[in-house]
Every structure is written in C-alpha cells, then in structure tokens.
Amino acid sequence: AQSVSQHNHHVILSEAASLELGCNYSYGGTVNLFWYVQYPGQHLQLLLKYFSGDPLVKGIKGFEAEFIKSKFSFNLRKPSVQWSDTAEYFCAVRNSGYALNFGKGTSLLVTP
Amino acid sequence: ETGVTQTPRHLVMGMTNKKSLKCEQHLGHNAMYWYKQSAKKPLELMFVYNFKEQTENNSVPSRFSPECPNSSHLFLHLHTLQPEDSALYLCASSQEGGTGAYGYTFGSGTRLTVV
Numbered sequence: 648a649q650s651v652s653q654h655n656h657h658v659i660l661s662e663a664a665s666l667e668l669g670c671n672y673s674y675g676g677t678v679n680l681f682w683y684v685q686y687p688g689q690h691l692q693l694l695l696k697y698f699s700g701d702p703l704v705k706g707i708k709g710f711e712a713e714f715i716k717s718k719f720s721f722n723l724r725k726p727s728v729q730w731s732d733t734a735e736y737f738c739a740v741r742n743s744g745y746a747l748n749f750g751k752g753t754s755l756l757v758t759p
Numbered sequence: 760e761t762g763v764t765q766t767p768r769h770l771v772m773g774m775t776n777k778k779s780l781k782c783e784q785h786l787g788h789n790a791m792y793w794y795k796q797s798a799k800k801p802l803e804l805m806f807v808y809n810f811k812e813q814t815e816n817n818s819v820p821s822r823f824s825p826e827c828p829n830s831s832h833l834f835l836h837l838h839t840l841q842p843e844d845s846a847l848y849l850c851a852s853s854q855e856g857g858t859g860a861y862g863y864t865f866g867s868g869t870r871l872t873v874v
Contacts, residue, residue: 651801681862690761691849691865737802745790745855746815747863749802 651740653750660728660757668723668753670738680721681739681747682712691737697721708732733757762786765850765866772840773874780835780869782850790855791833792863793825796847808833809855840873847871 654669672678682694695706702714712723721738738750763784772778784791793805807815808827822844824836833850847870851863 683865690867691851691863692761693862693864696862744815745807745809745853746792746804746817748804751799751801 651738651748651750653736653738653753655753656751658753658755660755662730662757662759663727664757666723666725666728666732666755668736668738668755670721670723670750671719672721672738672740673719674740674742676742679741680712680714681741682706682710682721682723683737683739683749684734685737685752686734694723694736728755728757730757730759761864761866763850763852763864763866765848765869767869768867769870769872771872771874772837774840774842776840777836777838779837780848780850780871782833782835782866784831784833784850784852784864786852786854786864788852788854788864789830790853791827791830792851792853793833793835794849794851796849796868802849805835837871840871842873845871845873 650673652671680697683691684694685691694710695704697704697714705711710725712721714721733756735752735754737752739747741747766781790809792807795803804817805819806825811827822839826834847868849868850866853863
C-alpha cells in the first residue's frame with residue numbers, strides 16, 4: 648500500500664542541537680514532497696516543498712530537506728534548533744491527482 | 760489568517776444533531792479539500808473538489824456530506840455522527856493546473872466534539 652512514514656514520533660532536543668526528522672514514502676514514479684509544521688494552537692504551515700531540480704531544498708526559518716530518490720526519502724534538517732521550533736512536523740507526498748498524503752507527524756520539543 | 764477561513768472554530772454536537780462546517784478561501788484557488796485530523800493518526804483525506812466538482816471521496820461514511828457551491832466555498836454537512844467522529848476538521852485549498860507546482864493552504868480547523 649502507498650504510505651508516508653515518519654520514523655520519529657516524539658523528539659526532544661536542547662536548544663542549539665541539530666535536528667533531522669526522517670520521512671520515507673512508498674509511492675513509485677514522480678512525486679511532489681512537502682514538509683508542513685503545526686505550532687501549538689496554530690494552523691498547518693508549509694515549511695518547504697520539492698517538485699524537481701536541486702534535491703536539496705531550503706525552506707523558511709532555516710529548515711532544509713534533501714530528496715534522495717534511491718532511498719525514497721525526504722528528511723528534514725535544521726543545524727541549530729530554537730525553543731520556538733517546538734511544534735508538530737508533517738511530511739506529505741503527492742504522486743497523482745491533487746491529494747496530499749500525510750505521515751503521522753513528529754512532535755518536537757525543544758528545551759531551553 | 761491564512762486566506763482560508765473555517766467556521767465555527769469549535770463545535771459540540773449530539774449524535775442526533777445536524778450541523779454544518781463552513782470553509783471559505785480568499786486566494787482564488789480552484790481546488791478545495793476536507794481533511795480529518797485525529798490524535799495519533801495521519802491526516803485523513805476526506806473529499807477533494809476541483810472547480811466545484813468532487814473528484815475524490817475517500818470512502819467517507821455518508822453521515823458526512825460535502826457541498827461546494829462555488830470555487831471559494833466548501834461545506835461539510837454532518838448528521839447522526841458518532842463519538843469517534845470527534846476530531847479536528849481541516850479545510851485546505853490549492854491552485855491546480857500548469858506545472859502543478861503548488862502546495863496547500865490550510866485553515867485553522869473546526870474542533871468537533873460529538874457527545
């Protein structure tokens with residue numbers, strides 16, 4: 648079955664630590680890839696997206712993600728997290744039609 | 760505000776009630792979506808509308824009935840819901856066509872509690 652997997656369900660980091668959140672998908676063919684963030688009490692916001700071209704994508708707030716086609720992966724990274732990055736992070740994939748398919752999300756807590 | 764407005768923000772309803780959720784987008788997008796967000800589960804796609812036409816119904820029970828009168832408005836009519844339908848219902852819109860190189864814009868959601 649087609650799916651999006653996020654391996655880390657809960658992550659706790661200290662401020663200034665580096666972050667990497669895993670995302671793998673099982674769709675074949677051409678895919679569009681997204682990372683969304685949901686801050687506490689707020690709506691889902693687009694962090695970054697990949698459609699084609701350079702597999703290293705830079706997004707807002709210092710986040711980046713790398714598309715590795717051979718590994719069906721689109722991991723999210725940030726070199727140094729801040730307390731304000733505490734949020735839930737969702738990976739999403741679209742391979743045909745208009746629908747986005749989401750992973751279960753990763754809850755990130757950054758401690759001072 | 761994101762450009763996608765959902766009302767009400769919170770709704771408590773009994774299992775025999777009929778209520779409606781409303782979504783309005785001010786972005787000129789041509790596609791709109793309903794998603795269900797439950798704890799510990801991925802966001803579940805419910806319905807997709809493109810240019811007011813329903814293009815996907817993701818095996819959603821008939822107690823959920825969508826309506827898209829125009830490309831800016833989307834409703835979700837609810838009747839005889841079950842407690843397990845309690846969740847955050849999210850509306851999203853996108854601009855489709857061309858290269859398809861677009862993401863979704865989400866509303867803030869309606870927190871539904873069925874009692």
